[in-house]
Every structure is written in C-alpha cells, then in structure tokens.
Amino acid sequence: MDRGTRLTTDVAEAAALLRAGELVAFPTETVYGLGADARNGRAVAAVFAAKGRPEFNPLICHVATAEAAFEEVVADARARELAARFWPGPLTLVLPRRLDCRVDLLAGAGLDTLAVRVPAHPLALELLRRVDRPVAGPSANRSGSVSPTTAAHVLEGLSGRIAAVLDGGPCAVGVESTVLDLSSPRGAVLLRPGGVPAEAIEAAIGKVGRRVPASAAEATRTLRSPGMLLSHYAPALPVRLDAVDVAGEEALLAFGPAPLPGAGALWNLSPAGDLAEAAARLFAGLRWLDAEGRRLGLARIAAMPVPAAGLGVAINDRLTRAAAPRG
Numbered sequence: 001m002d003r004g005t006r007l008t009t010d011v012a013e014a015a016a017l018l019r020a021g022e023l024v025a026f027p028t029e030t031v032y033g034l035g036a037d038a039r040n041g042r043a044v045a046a047v048f049a050a051k052g053r054p055e056f057n058p059l060i061c062h063v064a065t066a067e068a069a070f071e072e073v074v075a076d077a078r079a080r081e082l083a084a085r086f087w088p089g090p091l092t093l094v095l096p097r098r099l100d101c102r103v104d105l106l107a108g109a110g111l112d113t114l115a116v117r118v119p120a121h122p123l124a125l126e127l128l129r130r131v132d133r134p135v136a137g138p139s140a141n142r143s144g145s146v147s148p149t150t151a152a153h154v155l156e157g158l159s160g161r162i163a164a165v166l167d168g169g170p171c172a173v174g175v176e177s178t179v180l181d182l183s184s185p186r187g188a189v190l191l192r193p194g195g196v197p198a199e200a201i202e203a204a205i206g207k208v209g210r211r212v213p214a215s216a217a218e219a220t221r222t223l224r225s226p227g228m229l230l231s232h233y234a235p236a237l238p239v240r241l242d243a244v245d246v247a248g249e250e251a252l253l254a255f256g257p258a259p260l261p262g263a264g265a266l267w268n269l270s271p272a273g274d275l276a277e278a279a280a281r282l283f284a285g286l287r288w289l290d291a292e293g294r295r296l297g298l299a300r301i302a303a304m305p306v307p308a309a310g311l312g313v314a315i316n317d318r319l320t321r322a323a324a325p326r327g
C-alpha cells in the first residue's frame with residue numbers, strides 16, 4: 001500500500017497519528033527518529049517493515065520525563081544520577097524491564113531489558129508529552145542507509161512508507177545517542193559511543209566498561225550491525241524449524257489458517273497469514289510456548305514455515321537464532 005507521507009509542523013496532528021498506531025518520523029537533537037507507539041505491537045512491527053530491516057534489533061524508547069522512563073524499567077542509583085545529569089539529552093540507558101512494563105516485547109526484541117531516553121529537543125518533548133506513552137524510535141532511514149538529520153532526508157528514504165514527518169528543521173548533534181548498559185551485575189558497559197562522552201558518564205558514576213572496539217574499521221562494523229552486540233532472547237526448549245508435521249510432545253508455533261494438528265500446545269502467529277501480525281506476536285508466542293511447554297513437560301518447540309518476504313525475513317532470522325545450537 002503506497003500512501004502519501006505528510007510533511008507537517010503540527011505537533012498535535014503528529015501525536016494523534018502516533019496514538020492511532022501510525023508511524024511518524026520526528027526530530028530529536030541527534031537524528032530524526034522513526035516513531036511508533038511502543039505499546040502497540042502492530043505499530044512496532046510496521047517500523048521494521050518501513051525500514052526494511054532484515055532482523056529485529058531492540059529499539060530505543062523515547063519518553064518525555066525520567067519518571068515516565070522509570071515506569072517501564074527498573075532504575076537504580078546510577079540510572080537516577082545519570083538521568084538527573086544528562087536527561088533530556090543524548091544518553092540512552094539500557095535497564096531491566098519492570099514486571100509491569102507495558103512496552104511491547106517486539107520493541108525490545110524480546111529481551112528482558114529496554115533502552116530508554118529523554119531527547120533534548122523541544123518539539124520531540126512536546127510530541128512525547130502529547131502522546132503520553134513511550135515512543136519507539138530507531139533512526140528514520142531505510143536499513144543500511146545513513147541516519148537522517150533533516151525532514152528532507154527522511155522523505156528521501158521513507159516517503160510513502162510512513163504516515164507523516166514532523167518537521168523541526170535540521171538536528172543539532174547529528175551523532176546518535178550514547179548507549180550505556182546498566183542491566184549487568186558486572187557493572188556499566190558502554191555499548192555505543194555518541195552524544196554524551198564516556199568521560200562525562202564516568203565523572204558521574206565511576207569507571208564504565210567499554211564494549212566499543214578500538215580500531216576505526218572495527219568500530220564501523222560494530223556500529224553498522226548493533227544487533228551483533230546483543231545476546232538475543234532464546235527459549236529454553238530446543239526449537240525445530242520448518243515443521244510440516246508435529247508430535248504430541250511438541251509445542252507448535254503455527255502460522256496461517258491451517259495449524260498442524262496434534263501439538264501438545266499451540267500458539268498461532270497469525271491465523272490470517274499476516275506477517276505484520278506474526279511479527280507483533282512472535283516474542284510473546286515464543287515465551288508462552290516455552291513456559292507452557294516446560295510446564296507440560298514437552299520436548300521442544302516446532303515452528304511452521306513462515307514466508308521469507310517482507311517482515312518474514314526478520315521473523316525467520318529470529319527463529320533461526322532461536323534454533324541455533326547454544327554455546
């Protein structure tokens with residue numbers, strides 16, 4: 001479906017579109033973000049479709065205040081100190097999801113952690129206040145392209161693929177946010193260098209580990225494939241791919257109108273065979289089958305084939321990782 005993408009300066013209109021589950025690119029002080037209601041799995045799936053991302057990597061959730069962020073994640077003293085010093089600003093904190101976290105699992109790529117930040121841009125803050133829920137926002141470019149710093153850049157890549165671009169002029173910083181992982185008991189780790197220097201963070205909370213490579217070539221590789229930095233969510237039960245039959249000792253991850261009969265437990269990604277719906281239900285399904293399968297003493301999860309087109313590419317990427325031998 002090719003729709004017109006509206007270029008607008010009307011923040012109320014942009015907020016209404018986001019609340020309705022549409023995609024809206026918006027300016028931040030770093031780059032333009034591709035916004036979606038982070039609590040709406042279908043909207044988050046549409047982000048991956050619009051970007052043409054071949055894999056689900058976790059997205060940064062943008063909120064208007066630290067209080068709003070800490071409604072979704074567990075904040076410790078370091079997180080509160082950094083939030084007080086650097087928010088609003090180009091610092092993203094990776095923290096454990098709260099048990100009552102309402103952000104859709106797909107936005108965090110199924111992980112138990114979530115990346116949150118409060119952007120320092122008046123229009124972004126006004127938008128987030130009006131939306132009044134977390135907005136998932138990777139950079140507003142097609143996968144593999146450079147991050148956009150003007151509304152015109154956004155339209156070059158995403159025109160016809162998103163509902164609107166909120167035009168706030170050129171971005172001031174142009175480099176992305178610093179990503180700091182505070183979720184490990186082993187201490188803070190810098191996952192991506194960015195707008196807030198590591199030294200400033202260390203002045204606030206002490207030494208941070210670097211997972212940032214030294215050489216420029218290595219750094220470029222790492223930044224182009226941020227997903228490689230992560231240990232991805234995988235179920236405890238083994239996963240069997242491309243199932244064309246299923247046993248009673250298996251939990252079935254089905255797709256389409258004809259789920260294989262005879263499974264010990266069933267989760268259908270999309271009875272209608274809709275890839276966006278399947279993407280939105282993927283992580284919840286894997287988690288449920290894993291828990292239910294173990295409760296029932298089942299041997300493994302069997303996954304029916306999912307077409308490798310559009311969002312199906314990312315779905316298959318994640319299923320392949322879930323089925324890979326564990327190290």
Ligand code: AMP
Binds near residue numbers: 226
């Ligand atoms: P982008 O959306 O393009 O700005 O990239 C988001 C960055 O945040 C990537 O480097 C991700 O790997 C990182 N990120 C987001 N969520 C998490 C998370 N839960 N754990 C670790 N890194 C994350």
Ligand code: MG
Binds near residue numbers: 138139147
């Ligand atoms: Mg990007």
